[in-house]
Amino acid sequence: MSFEGKTIAFIGAGVMGSAIIGGLLKKKLVVPEQIIASDPNEQARQAIASQYGIQVTDDNMEAAKQAQIMVLCVKPQFMGKVLPPFYGEVAHLEMVVSIAAGVTLKTIEEGLANMNVVRAMPNTPAQIGEGISVWTCAPEVGEDQRAQAQQILEAMGQAIYVDDEKYLDMATALSGSGPAYLFLFIEAWIDAGVKMGFSRAIAEALVKQTVSGSTAYLNHTGAHPTVLRNQVTSPGGTTAAGLYELERGGLRTAVADAVWAAYKRSQELGEG
Numbered sequence: 328m329s330f331e332g333k334t335i336a337f338i339g340a341g342v343m344g345s346a347i348i349g350g351l352l353k354k355k356l357v358v359p360e361q362i363i364a365s366d367p368n369e370q371a372r373q374a375i376a377s378q379y380g381i382q383v384t385d386d387n388m389e390a391a392k393q394a395q396i397m398v399l400c401v402k403p404q405f406m407g408k409v410l411p412p413f414y415g416e417v418a419h420l421e422m423v424v425s426i427a428a429g430v431t432l433k434t435i436e437e438g439l440a441n442m443n444v445v446r447a448m449p450n451t452p453a454q455i456g457e458g459i460s461v462w463t464c465a466p467e468v469g470e471d472q473r474a475q476a477q478q479i480l481e482a483m484g485q486a487i488y489v490d491d492e493k494y495l496d497m498a499t500a501l502s503g504s505g506p507a508y509l510f511l512f513i514e515a516w517i518d519a520g521v522k523m524g525f526s527r528a529i530a531e532a533l534v535k536q537t538v539s540g541s542t543a544y545l546n547h548t549g550a551h552p553t554v555l556r557n558q559v560t561s562p563g564g565t566t567a568a569g570l571y572e573l574e575r576g577g578l579r580t581a582v583a584d585a586v587w588a589a590y591k592r593s594q595e596l597g598e599g
């Protein structure tokens with residue numbers, strides 16, 4: 328299913344709107360003339376227009392009217408303002424994709440009076456085509472539109488379809504928010520190197536390559552992380568001493584609690 332003859336409207340041209348637009352253009356799924364982005368923020372409009380050469384507007388309705396596909400990329404808290412003007416005015420849209428955390432299919436379907444709704448949760452590595460998205464849709468969404476949704480999300484990396492919306496709040500907590508957990512861990516790890524006496528530049532280089540090298544190694548071997556962790560952990564050695572302190576500090580329960588808190592927050596955002 329191609330996007331020939333289709334216009335895609337983006338409502339909200341911030342970090343994620345820009346990531347999806349960048350992916351679509353890079354993969355040559357569309358040309359810039361097929362994209363219009365609407366955003367009240369002039370700086371955001373200027374940035375995206377100059378980066379991608381797409382059309383921009385500050386009028387959401389103008390964007391929606393021109394399009395067959397609309398992608399909602401505003402914060403969940405703005406949905407209550409964004410949806411009402413569209414009510415009953417966007418029956419022509421063949422598909423509406425929302426990436427807003429927590430906001431349910433039902434809220435969007437009822438808010439727009441259009442049942443062709445896809446709910447997706449990408450993450451920020453999408454900006455370099457290394458993201459992962461989880462998505463689902465209303466039963467009314469046709470096969471062609473489902474294929475288009477998969478293509479749009481794959482333009483940013485991997486995309487996994489799930490047949491139950493409950494997994495969207497879970498994915499929001501696990502992979503949507505996930506980059507922030509990893510960045511916090513990396514930050515703390517670099518600071519620990521600086522505390523011992525490394526320069527920040529060397530500490531950063533050591534930690535960053537350890538993260539990317541270990542992830543590549545994990546993917547390459549396909550082994551369970553426990554197996555690879557045991558390879559590093561010599562009896563009576565340095566790693567065992569370090570791991571003991573991480574466990575004593577409650578790393579596992581802290582991670583589980585963090586993901587659970589994000590999951591609950593995603594559910595709360597859906598309640599409005």
Ligand SMILES: NC(=O)C1=CN([C@@H]2O[C@H](COP(=O)(O)OP(=O)(O)OC[C@H]3O[C@@H](n4cnc5c(N)ncnc54)[C@H](O)[C@@H]3O)[C@@H](O)[C@H]2O)C=CC1
Pocket residue numbers: 338339340341342343344365366367368371387400401402403405408409426427428448449450451503
């Ligand atoms: N940042 C992240 O890691 C991820 C964010 N998301 C979801 O993506 C959505 C957008 O997030 P970001 O791109 O990070 O936010 P952002 O703040 O970078 O972008 C949102 C854009 O919406 C614009 N906006 C505000 N009110 C508007 C309105 N009434 N009409 C049109 N545009 C309006 C803002 O000016 C801004 O440029 C959120 O719902 C978030 O839950 C999903 C996955 C990951």
Ligand SMILES: O=C(O)[C@@H]1CCC=N1
Pocket residue numbers: 428499503504
């Ligand atoms: O923090 C948030 O609400 C969004 C959703 C996933 C990542 N950022």
